[in-house]
Amino acid sequence: MTPPRKLRSNFPRGSYLWAVRNAQWQAMGIPESDSEKPKIAVVNSSSELAACYSHLDQVAKVVKEAIRAAGGVPFEIRTAAPSDFVTGAGARGAYMLGARDLVTNDIEVAVEGAQLDGMVCLTSCDKTVPGQLMAAARLNVPTILVPCGYQASGEWKGHHNDIEEVFIHSMHAQVGGATSVEDVVEMSRSAIRTPGVCSGLGTANTMHIVCEALGLALPGSAPVAALSEKMFADARSAGERIVQMVWDDLKPRDILSPGAFANAVRAVLSIGGSLNAVKHLQAVATEGETGVDVYGLFEQLGPQTPVLAGLRPIGEHLIETFEAAGGCRALMKQLAPLLDTSALTVTGRSVADNLQAVRVGDEEVIRPIERPVSPRPAIVLLRGSLAPEGALIKPGIGERKVRRFTGPAICFDTSDAAVQAIRDKAIRPGQVIVMRGAGACGGPAMGGGASRVVFAIDGAGLGEEVAMLTDGHLSGLVCKGLVVAEVAPESAVGGPLALVRDGDTVTVDLDQRVVDLEVDEAEIAARRAAWQAPRPLFDKGWLQIYRANVGPLNEGAVLVKK
Structure with a gap:
């Protein structure tokens, strides 16, 4: 092992901070000799509310044993544990995204308050992964993320x-x-x-792959079946590795280079991953003060990055099949000509070094660049008069019958009203459904059930007959119809979506990558002059704090001082 350096967690023997810590730790059975060792946070979002988190205590035990064996001292800390399918019941789903930044702040309080030396973060459901990545970027202490697996x-x-x-x-x-x-x-x-995250390529599995593509998870660790021998082996390796990372002072901002973000964007594009990865990656870039424009990367790299793996829901392959073919490591091997292979990773080596001996297990599942599943981008960033700051669409990997849609708007301010209209057959083929008031501020926290409207459209057989625009976000499992999401600026802050009226002509063009409101500029100016901000929803407690401080999507919708 490399000779020890001075650790920030160590205080002069007999000093106030040393003495009170020693008293606490003596009571917990931690020997005095451990006071000079690297002190590692094992960030655990264990919860009995959802299967996503129910196995994490078992993973934490393995990680802690490995840290001790490697010469460190583990301290398990807990955070909020949001699960979309459980935590999404209250406040129209606002606690889902709202909890992401709460996770980040939970970690800051524990790790910075105690001045711990490093972190191993147990990644699970959708919002804990970016929350942990954001904390790693913000705190900049040596960190490894451990994907804790998908459910059977x-x-x-x-x-x-x-x-x-x-x-x-x-x-x-x-x-x-x-x-x-x-x-x-x-x-x-x-x-x-079994326990674990959703088995499709939703936000959780997408973000697990992002962790590896960024270089902040060990190569070959994503995706992985929950409770498998490989998952526990990866967790053990992470516990061993973090101690040396602390001695080497290898920190997240050493790894989170512009090239690393470009690699992660390429990985998401090449699997047609969750749209939510865009804002989450931007949030990590913002917290790390990197200056990286993730939205710009998706806009620039999208047309250049073919889809190499067709996984459910955009394709037919199961996540188990993708893992068996080599997972993220094999995907990056196929993408290598398009990657920044000089980017540093938690191994202390470059992407090129990590990929040198990798072989793709099945080139029908993870295809080479010259023989893609689809040459078209799986995620498209649109701009236009309705979305000057951007909007996202996931058009799928098949040839779409309609790539340009023009029709009259029919507007709703809640998902309940939109779903009821679908149920009542009040929506006709050819219309553009506008569902607003579901953005980061207006939702708040993008709560508002936009995904419910998409699935209701599909259930009513209107998926190819209508288009939909929303300032809300979609479940990572959504890949249906011509649905434009995360339209920015959002309606609650006076974005153009707030000015659309029933009957206005709206155009969505995938090939031109535009989304436009075809209304006279003078009429738009008159509507803007008459517009009044809607009354805030759920204006108390955590959601009030979130709504009052959330920044724009193009900065990752992170909490900022206003």
């Missing part, structure tokens, strides 16, 4: 059944589609068979 899915009537299927069919049942309530109940009983 089940079967229903002889077909694959997972949480995505339950979500989709429950919305179909809500709008009188082909699925009955009894079917949904039966599906819910068999969709999840």
